[in-house]
Amino acid sequence: MTQQVTIIGGGPGGYEAALVAARLGGSVTLIERDGMGGSTVLTDCVPSKTLIATSDLMTDVGASAELGVKVPAAVRPDLDAVNRRVLLLAQAQSADIAQRLEASGVTVLIGTARLTDASTVVATLSDGENRTIVSDAILVATGAHPRISADAQPDGERILTWEQVYGLTAVPEHMIVVGSGVTGAEFASAYNGLGAHVTLVSSRDRVLPGEDGDAATVIENVFTRRGMTVLGHSRMESVQRTGDTVVVTLTDGRTVEGSHCLLALGSIPNTTDLGLEDVGVVLDDGGFIEVDRVSRTSVRGIYAAGDCTGVLMLASVAAHQGRIAISHLLGDAVRPLDLSTASSNVFTSPEIATVGVTQRQVDEAEIVAEVAVLPLGSNARAKMQGVHDGFVKLFARPDAGTIIGGVVVGPRASELIHVIALAVSASLTVDQVANAFTVYPSLSGSIGEAARRLHRSV
Structure with missing residues (x-):
């Protein structure tokens, strides 16, 4: 029998869940207020990282003299053109997601939603129509919005x-x-x-x-x-x-x-006016939906994913929570959410990427680990590119040599962290990582070198 799934919210937690549900044979209805991709695609992650891409280019241009390239001092960004590009890319990404959902057979409704019981959602569509949807399961993935202060009211201009x-x-x-x-x-x-x-x-x-x-x-x-x-x-x-x-x-x-x-x-979860508390869904003091590691709420058949849960407010985690929820409710193989393997990135210049065990945990003796730190300034490729700031840091268990965490600070750290994330999730040892060939010269070579520094002779 085909299971009916209703998803409230079209951000990463919602649309990824919808795609999985459709692939597993579910009949899926997704309700989104603003557009596919939600705030992540339309007003948050995608736009901000597009803006940052232009900023990174300007930073590289400013440092080009070190590489022997003379650039006119009058080079300036056209922020109007930059922001037009930002918004166009956001809309294009949203349209791509909508096409994927349509091709997968997902029914998409533009409007708002409210739960009336543990299996029923009333959707108020953009044209004013109310539509009642009865489901076998409901996933709430409504995201969050910027926190403001009574003493600092945004005007949208200054x-x-x-x-x-x-x-x-x-x-x-x-x-x-x-x-x-x-x-x-x-x-x-x-x-x-x-x-x-x-x-x-x-x-x-x-x-x-x-x-x-x-x-x-x-x-x-x-x-x-x-x-x-x-x-x-x-x-x-x-x-x-x-x-x-x-x-x-x-x-x-x-x-x-x-x-x-x-x-x-900071952010405030979008959990008001959804009828959650009326049907028994437990929220914490901050208004976030309480969930377990397979995204279940306190009410049977109701799941939640993404920023509205406050678990770890990253698009990748939201998507993972959504996929886990659908796999669990539709009876597919599922591995509960494990934040110790979740990688994250700060898109400053240079970037900061992290995964697993932290320095704070080691310093406070929560975790016993050996640590190796290798400055990027010693890396041949970094020297060629004029990179002076940053480092690679690895954490490993002192007995088995298993890699349990890492930090990368440098250009495109978001790309470099993946190999460390793989090592953490697969419980690879420092020797296994050290013995894998890296390209010379490359920034990733510093990861291999840091692993070699953690080798313990037998």
Whole structure:
């Protein structure tokens, strides 16, 4: 008998789940409010990384003299053209996802949804029609939206969330970024690369407080060397706009004046007005849906995936949660979510990529591990490319030599981390990684060298 599956939300958690469900023979209805891909594709991950690609190019151009290339000093980005490209690529990616869903036989409804019981969803479509859908299972993948403050209200022109920056037509003269987590650091790096003066307001003692400490130190040093002002131990009290000027007032009374302010204050789950609590789905104090490692909520037949669960707010994790949920409910083979094998990346310049065990866990004796760190400055390919900042770090168990974690800081770290992620997920030893051939010269050669440094003779 064909199982009916209803999915609320068309971001990575939702559309990946829909594709798996269709492939496994389910009858799938997907309800999305804004467009296929959700905020990840339309206003968040895809647009921001497209903007960052242009910023990275500008950074490379600025460093070209070291490689013997003279570039006119007047080279400047056309931010209006950049942002038009950003939005076009986002729409194209959304259209590609819609085509894949249609080709797979998924019924897509544009509108909002609300649960009336554990098996029934009422969809309010964009034309006002209400449609009742009864299912064998429901997946909630509604994502999250930017957190704002009562004392810092975005106006979409000078005071902005990360969803609103793509309306800018010129590089800001002075961008004040409030928040030094991943989103804040990425946009601070991007606008710095595009030529804006940037002030980064951080309430903590360093940028990227949730990342590897050695990696965060590298990034902060690069930021300041490239002219960014980093204000540590500084908490925003309010943001006010007067004409073309924005003033950020800090809790200690200091003020920072700029042309624009970007608020990177975290995210709020999109879990209100869905009827979740009415049907018994448990939410935590932050409004996130509580799920287990196969994406089940507290109500039988209702699953959840992605940022609305707060598990690990990455598109890749959302997609994995969605795939796991569908595999579980349709009886396919499933491996529960294991965040110790999940790799993540911070798209600053240089990038930070991590997987598995962290330095903090080792320092606090939660995990016993041997550590090898190899600066990229010693890598032949890095020297050829003019790369000075970054390193490769590996963590391995001291007894078996199994690789249990790693950090890469450098250009395209998001690509380099994959080999370490494979080693972690497959429980490879340092010798197995060390004995695999790497290209010479290559940045990946530093991963092999770090593994060799962890070899223990018998």
